Amino acid sequence: MIKIEEKIKIKNPLGLHARPAAQFVKKALEFNSQILIKKDDQILDAKSIMNILSLGLEKDSQIVLILEGPDAKEALKELKKILESEDG
């Protein structure tokens, strides 16, 4: 089992609302690993659109992704791509 924690800054101009949020969750659901998202003192299951939207993540928000499972590394790589995309 691999466990990774990584700090990420959201670069998407729209923050993590709407489509980027949906993309993120859809992608997260493709992996077997447990994926948690931490913002300030809240830690939530990242495989939920309700959780992601309720965090209200804006551009430049700092979050921590906590991944644990067989495909954690790959999941991190893919999810980071979405969070750091500047393409809306």
Add this chain to the structure above:
Amino acid sequence: MGKEKIIKGIPAAPGICIGKAYVKGKETLQIKPRRISKEEVSKEILRLEEALSLTREEILELKKKIAQEMGEDHAQIFDAHLLFLEDRAFIEDIINKVKKEKVNVEYALQESVKKYINIFSKIEDEYLRERTYDFQDVGKRILKNMLKQKKAKEELFEKSIIIAHDLSPSETASLKKDKILGFVTDIGGRTSHTAIIARSLGIPAVVGTQIATQEIKTGDELIIDGSKGEVIVNPTQKTLEEYKKERERRKRLIKKYSFTKKLIPTTLDGKEIKILANIEFPEEISQVLDVGAQGIGLYRTEYFYMNRVSLPSEEEQYRAYKEVARRLQPLPVTIRTLDLGGDKFLSPIRVPTEIQSFLGQRAIRFCLAHPEVFKTQLRAILRAALEGNLKVMYPMISGVEELIEANKILEEAKKELKKQNKRFKEDLKVGVMIEVPSAALISDILAKYADFFSIGTNDLIQYSLAVDRADEKVAYLYEPAHPAVLRLIKNVIDAAHSMNIEVSMCGEMASEPIFIFLLIGMGLDELSMPPSLIPKAKLLIRSISYKEAHEVFKKVSGFSSPKEVEDYCIKELRKILKEKYEELAI
């Protein structure tokens, strides 16, 4: 019968309709908590699962239906519905409530929906607020399925005008289209779902009335004037007659001028002028072709970016641009790149804040600051240009560096397409919208880096005269005939001609008869205007001569006030048109 009453809203789709109101219910079911025993818990959870899977089927079916009726893009909104429906946190929240609080599942669902809506409402984001409606919609559907309510297909027995707080895509999908005369909603703007549906069905709509569902009852007699944005409730016999007459008059007018479709706007002394159309939505194309426009001089693309969950993808834009290019082929279509910015971005309801960002990061400034957003649009245009006569135009250019930078990004977009082995039009024509005074003054410099100009007079006038037209106290200063404005325009026309590039005009000034007369005299040979104004503009041009117009221009160049200019143009045009003046110039 009550008293006649007028409700004002936002004009979202033009036309007049008269008929009976059908008010769509708000369907606010209130579920009371019911205690359940420990043994009932698993039964309740099973009911949740059944309702979820029924709802899922329903949504998939709706998605398919919408995709067939209105295209894939409209159907995508249901992807968000599905994500909500299958959301782990949401479902677990409901199950936990049933287990811990020992309550019936309907109540648990209702409370969970409330909880999330409450969380979302605290986030300052127009976009998310829109999603809240989708989420509510999903919640309602699940509840209905739990209660085993047959989804009441709303039967309209006679043709009606639909009154609703807001219409969600799934609600419009369940309405019989041939029974709808028009739409009136409490909320929404010109790019809301209802507005788009109305325009594509060619029926009138007034949106954003705030109070329609409170003031109107099912069965009320209504008149909708979708062009003015007015709803008349319980009209008197007199008003009814007036509107019937007006409706007839419009029908006759369309017929009367239908012969102009094939006419080419050439002046009496043989100078050929081109008249193109301004459009905002692809639904307007049929009207453009009906009036015999010689192309589209301004295709605004902001619509793509508003009132939606996300930025439009390259593919989505490509499909839309391709459609417009194909249908107009071989006529030209000028696509203006995104003219939004800052806080206006993706927020249809907050349009008034536009004024604050007049001098801010909008249009090309926004695009240059977000090159990925810009490049996505450029790639779509480059590819679609293979399917017809497309050109691209940048708004709000104020200096040559911006133009060079925009062109550089266009080249990058080409490189990216090459890398992906996608075909595109190598030599896409690039134009500059001249709407900032600085651009008008250096148009000779800009001409070196552009294939054409289009003068956007609305902004050019506001910026030159430092007047905000929306501010009633200073609106009187907005003068298209101001000598400063005329000098700027003349400067642009001359620079374009001496550099041998095309120049057109797409602001409101280009559709006002006395200015058409004056502009032709200034040497402008291409005008772009709303399709409905084209028939008369054609007739006007065919009734004047370039020589006379040029004399008038020479004369007014020496005038010092806007009023002198206007009065003289009116006087001369009246002389030329004689008895036709009333018809063509007013």
